[in-house]
Amino acid sequence: MDIDELMKRLFELYPEGYTNGSRDPFFVLISTVMSHRTRDEVTYPTAVKLFETFSTPEEMAEADVEEIETLIRDVGFYRVKAGRIKVISRILLEEYEGRVPDDMESLLKFPGVGRKTANCVLAHAFFQDALAVDTHVYRLSNRMGLVRTKSPEETEIELKKVFPRRYWKHINLLLVKLGQNICRPISPRCEICTLNDICPKILR
The missing domain is CATH 1.10.1670.10 (Helix-hairpin-Helix base-excision DNA repair enzymes (C-terminal))
Structure with missing residues (x-):
């Protein structure tokens, strides 16, 4: 071919x-974590709803996990993902000054992030050849x-x-x-x- x-x-x-909604690295990271085992037509509007309430790592880390669960209830395994969102947000604050890293090695350290998610972040948020x-x-x-x-x-x-x-x-x-x-x-x-x-x- x-x-x-x-x-x-x-x-x-x-x-x-390769554009698909927001290019903010934090939004891309969190929405891609949310997308696992969930249809795109569900993931994106649910992520938008979440970010209308909590839009930064600081706000996510401080939020009650039950409130995150309520906001992302439409995605699959929402309870697991809500916990991961809080952990990811805390790690970003403690180790990366609140900024999403732009390298594969660092991204793979986050819970719920595999190569597919990391490559999505690198390609869609940082425009790298991933x-x-x-x-x-x-x-x-x-x-x-x-x-x-x-x-x-x-x-x-x-x-x-x-x-x-x-x-x-x-x-x-x-x-x-x-x-x-x-x-x-x-x-x-x-x-x-x-x-x-x-x-x-x-x-x-």
């Missing part, structure tokens, strides 16, 4: 590229024959070999949107897909 042609078509379909792999990216990149992998971690490594660095930070949101709207897990809408003449459709 011609990678430049693939990206050209995805950018035409989703011209906003490649975040979630279930959509893992599924679509294998379905389209871009890689043959068995885990998100392996997929990240292999996709970095396939895509030039300039595309890395765009891949997550572009493929997520494609996976949600067209290349769905069941009954993909291949007939209307902008990639239907270059995709091998290996799982059809």
Whole structure:
């Protein structure tokens, strides 16, 4: 598959590229932690509601965990995530002067933060050449024959070999949107897909 042609078509379909709401690093970090096992259409408005009440690490750290739970009740595992939000906020204040770090090693020290979340923060908040792999990216990149992998971690490594660095930070949101709207897990809408003449459709 011609990678430049693939990206050209995805950018035409989703011209906003890697932008997805707020670019504030703290919002991106907390909302991505909230997004685990939760649909995007639920995560973003819930994160906005949370930040309308508590918008800084100081406010989050001082908030009652029960109030955070109430505000984020719509996301999956909200009790666990509420506790993590408080811990993350406290760590930011105690170790990073309230600022979200912009390196992978530091981000991975926070509870509930794995490589996908860290890469989302680096790409969407700090505009670094980071490649975040979630279930959509893992599924679509294998379905389209871009890689043959068995885990998100392996997929990240292999996709970095396939895509030039300039595309890395765009891949997550572009493929997520494609996976949600067209290349769905069941009954993909291949007939209307902008990639239907270059995709091998290996799982059809």
